[in-house]
Amino acid sequence: MARRKRGLGTFGAEFEQPRLRVNLAPLVDISLSLVIMFIVSIPFLIESGIFVSRGAAGGKTQQVVQKPKEKVTVNLYLRADGTILLNNEPVTMEELPDLIRELMKRSATKTAVVSADSEAVYRDVIALIDLAKLNGALDVAILKRARRR
Secondary structure, eight states: OOOOOOSTTTTTGGGOOOOOOOOOHHHHHHHHHHHHHHHHHHHHHHOOOOOOOOOGGGOOOOOOOOOOOBOOOEEEEEOTTSOEEETTEEEOTTTHHHHHHHHHHHBSSOEEEEEEOTTSOHHHHHHHHHHHHHTTOSEEEEEOOOOOO
């Protein structure tokens, strides 16, 4: 068995281990490479579409022109006697879903405005709101009408 040396300079010397150094150079190299690759690839992420043109051998090309959406309003008004007005034109409850659907297809905002007389039945007003939502209205505004004098 080895004897311990006693002295001020050697106390605890056998407990010291050599310090290990971590080499950070590969970590820095990989990190910088990733940053450069992200910077280089950003213009490709911003480009939103792929544009493909047909060659002349494909024959005639047909252009599809999409009509711009109009500012079409859908105003539903329920009178106290049960008459429904769509954009100030009287309509029946049976033809109302098709008319609302057609107007919503042309509308840019897809908003319907529902108003009623103060004597109208609330169940019918709720039915008009549901009908507008079911036929394409994204937003339904409820308008309070001022009393006519």
